[in-house]
Amino acid sequence: ETGVTQTPRHLVMGMTNKKSLKCEQHLGHNAMYWYKQSAKKPLELMFVYNFKEQTENNSVPSRFSPECPNSSHLFLHLHTLQPEDSALYLCASSQGAPQVFGVYSNQPQHFGDGTRLSIL
Amino acid sequence: ILNVEQSPQSLHVQEGDSTNFTCSFPSSNFYALHWYRWETAKSPEALFVMTLNGDEKKKGRISATLNTKEGYSYLYIKGSQPEDSATYLCALNVGDMRFGAGTRLTVKP
Numbered sequence: 001e002t003g004v005t006q007t008p009r010h011l012v013m014g015m016t017n018k019k020s021l022k023c024e025q026h027l028g029h030n031a032m033y034w035y036k037q038s039a040k041k042p043l044e045l046m047f048v049y050n051f052k053e054q055t056e057n058n059s060v061p062s063r064f065s066p067e068c069p070n071s072s073h074l075f076l077h078l079h080t081l082q083p084e085d086s087a088l089y090l091c092a093s094s095q096g097a098p099q100v101f102g103v104y105s106n107q108p109q110h111f112g113d114g115t116r117l118s119i120l
Numbered sequence: 121i122l123n124v125e126q127s128p129q130s131l132h133v134q135e136g137d138s139t140n141f142t143c144s145f146p147s148s149n150f151y152a153l154h155w156y157r158w159e160t161a162k163s164p165e166a167l168f169v170m171t172l173n174g175d176e177k178k179k180g181r182i183s184a185t186l187n188t189k190e191g192y193s194y195l196y197i198k199g200s201q202p203e204d205s206a207t208y209l210c211a212l213n214v215g216d217m218r219f220g221a222g223t224r225l226t227v228k229p
Contacts, residue, residue, distance in 0.1 A: 004163070033217075042124070043209070043219040056216055090163070098151070098213045106152035106213060108166030 003027045006091050006112035013081065014120050021076040021115050023091030031097040032074040033109065034066060035090040043090065049074060050097040081119045090114045122147065126210055126220035133200050134228050140196040141223040143210030148173075148188040155184055155195055156209040158222070164209060167195075200227040 004025045013019050025032065034046040048056035049068040063085075065077040074091055091112045096105025125144040133139050143153070152171045158164040168177040173188040181198045197204055207222040 040221070042221045043211075043217075045216050045218075048216065058216070098216050106169050106171060108154060108156075108169055109164075109217070110166070111156075111163040113161075113163045 004091060004093055004110050004112040006089075006115055008115060009113065010116045010118075012118045012120060013078070015081060015083070017081075018077070018079040020078065021089055021091075021117075023074040023076075023112055025072055025074075025091075025093040025110070027093055027095075027110060029093035029095050029110070030071050031094045031105075032068060032071070033092040033094075034074065034076050035092065037088045037090065037114075038084075039087075047076075048097055055097055078117075081117075083119050086117055086119045088114045088116050122150075122212065122214055122218050124210055124212055124218050124220035126208075126223050128223060129221070130224040130226070132226045132228065135200060135202060137200050137227075138196070138198045139200055139225065140194050141208065141225075143193040143195070143220055145191050145212055148191065149214070151213040151215075153186055153193050154211040154213065154217070155193070156211065157206045158209055159206040167208075195223075197225070200225075202227045202229050 007022045031050045035043045037043050045058050046060045047066045052068050063080050067075040092109040094109045095107045127142050155167040156164040168184045170186040175186040177184050184195045186193045205227045207224045209222045211217045211219040
């Protein structure tokens with residue numbers, strides 16, 4: 001049991017579709033993250049939320065829209081995606097974000113199993 | 121841009137062999153270095169968090185060292201087992217997490 005649950009595990013969608021990825025953490029953490037992993041590339045940070053507030057947007061295109069209604073849930077809303085957006089999307093959580101207003105946390109991140117997204 | 125380099129990209133060893141691989145980084149200006157193990161079809165799992173030059177951490181047969189002055193961390197696995205087969209990720213906390221591409225370890229029975 002990872003403590004971080006992502007749904008769906010696999011998603012195939014057309015470029016004109018709208019879909020959402022869901023992440024839920026049961027660990028009592030206050031920071032949540034979205035990462036993207038494309039083939040043969042390192043994990044790329046997309047968004048960071050700390051206490052429901054977005055603290056990092058790593059120059060992600062607007063066709064990806066995150067939502068964090070509370071500290072336990074994180075969504076990634078997808079619309080008009082491109083074929084190059086096909087990747088594994090990982091959600092993670094931690095007790096404290098890596099850095100917020102100069103205060104840093106070195107707590108490890110706990111990851112979900114990811115959503116494998118394919119854009120047709 | 122801070123590049124976190126991991127080498128080798130992949131490694132095949134026999135069961136019982138000991139092995140090690142490297143995480144390199146160009147600057148000591150980071151808050152912590154993290155190691156994760158990522159088995160296929162599972163989620164990355166935290167192994168170690170290291171902050172100080174000379175840090176050594178150990179968990180069972182796996183250990184890690186950190187040298188911030190020369191810009192590297194080593195991960196060692198003693199007496200590799202097939203269940204150690206995974207991709208090992210290194211990440212630096214520089215205010216956000218910067219990951220290396222990983223070392224993919226395959227341990228043959």
